Amino acid sequence: MSGAIEVLEPGLLTLVEDLGRPGWAHVGVGRSGAADAGALRLANRLVANDEGAAGLEVLLGGLRVRARGPLTVALTGGRGPAWVDGRPVGHEAVLELADGAELRLGTVVAGLRTYVAVRGGIDVPPVLGSRSTDQLAGLGPAPLAAGDVLPVGHAPRDWPLVDVAPVGPWPAHVELPVVPGPHADWFDDPLARLCWAHDYLVTPATNRVAVRLDGPVVARRPDRVGRELPSEGLVVGAVQVPPDGRPVVFSVDHPVTGGYPVAAVVRRHALGRLGQLRPGDPVRFVRG
Template sequence: MQTFKVVKPGLFTTIQDLGRPGYQRFGLPTAGPMDSYSLRMANLLAGNDLNAAALEMAFAGATLEVMRQTVVALTGASMQAALNGANMPAWQGVRVREGDRLELGSAVEGVYSYLAVAGGIDVPPVFGSRSTDVLASIGGIEGRPLKSGDIVETYAPEDLPDEIMLKQDFISSFPPKTLARVIMGPQDKRFTAAGLDTFLNSIYKVTVNVNRIGYKLEGPQIEHLEGADIITEGQTPGAIQVPRDGRPIILLADRGSVGGYTKIAVVISADIRKVAQSGPGKEISFQAVDLETARRAYREEEAIFMLNRRLLFEP
């Protein structure tokens, strides 16, 4: 069903579901959302499976013309959203009607916004996912970001959800300073004690070199023991690679499946989105934690979705 006409595409708007696991050994990144919490929350509010495809908008959002009545939910970065010129609330279901105009501006806080639609976006899955991967030219609409004139189709929802509202506790904010918890390694042994100390006790600033592949940081130089190169190996989401210049790069959704630089640590799953929502100029520092702490944080996040499904939808 035709649901939106793209009037203005925004800076970099792609269709994303929870990503494309299973193909890293063929050289494909996992793609998927930069902020999976916000995508899942948008889907929950729109009455969808958490893995349904939605719009991910970076830095500056899209302008859309609504082609039929449905319910949408906007989460993630706050982008001065307007519905027919009036302020549109985020983190809740909003009913929209044919002819409505949905307009998103620049991100005031955070980087990535998500707009989910009841039923989920209807594009053919490629290798099991609807996520756009612009390098491999797959997923989304023709494997590319949206452009003006695109029609976004959605599946027919079983029935339209109410305009439910999320409790304040579950609404994310994106502060200018982020503490990212990390699991040290796999190549932490390739750094000097001073280098490790620098990494864990400095404040890094996000540069303008940020995209879905990764974020380059600036700050004190992290000292290697002997060189920054390793034999090429796979790299996981959140991996912090430190090339020769000693400044970290945090690898995110569209990272290459393999790489040849030392990785000092990996951001824990629950904190990857905090990094992704920290745009240029924002500060990031790192704290080493153990696997049990990471696992607990992961489980807590999963539990939030189970809890909210009950809170919001069960009588």
């Protein structure tokens, strides 16, 4: 161990996440991992970690931690004010914390989840090869609580090559590129129905399991109304349509099986956008 992070205030919900535990779906365990994997990868690159090192996923800000030993950290993903010992600091930049320094995250104003990477990674014990918290399966570390002390692993040998990463402005309107799903034949041209020039709105019933949407109904074909499907395997990004016709987009802690038809699937490169959607955000599906 090369240091530790002491949790003073955990915020609304802070989880330890890496890139997940693939390869266990056949026994009912999903991959899980960071809801915005691209943001975690960037944070790890900034502090010269392996991209899959475990970091902290902070929902809507509010985290306050103290460095035990000198630490190098970076913040990415959802943006909001941040301070080190009361001094404002930026995102997508390498930050040095002296022993005893306090890092505090304010309320996120763009996006939903901020990622904190620390050089060496969060070194909690892995479960099935991953340090990720899977809230649906109940695997991995518990959500952080005040008083927790998280060990930090040994720093990699190489140092960061940049001080800051150029990142563009936060998009005012999120588009999700989709392709037809395995049950597209349950609907009359499901992509046309999903991709009308209308927005869906993210509902408050959204979490790491699924992004639930309100908006135009995706109706089944008349010959499919009232029919049921046997449970089948699900993937992250699956756009499932329950009987009320309002799409549900599955996120990183999704169940491994489901019984409602999947009309479309979000393209892999856009999956991180799901993890940053907050209630009330407008979303538009586009043909991928």
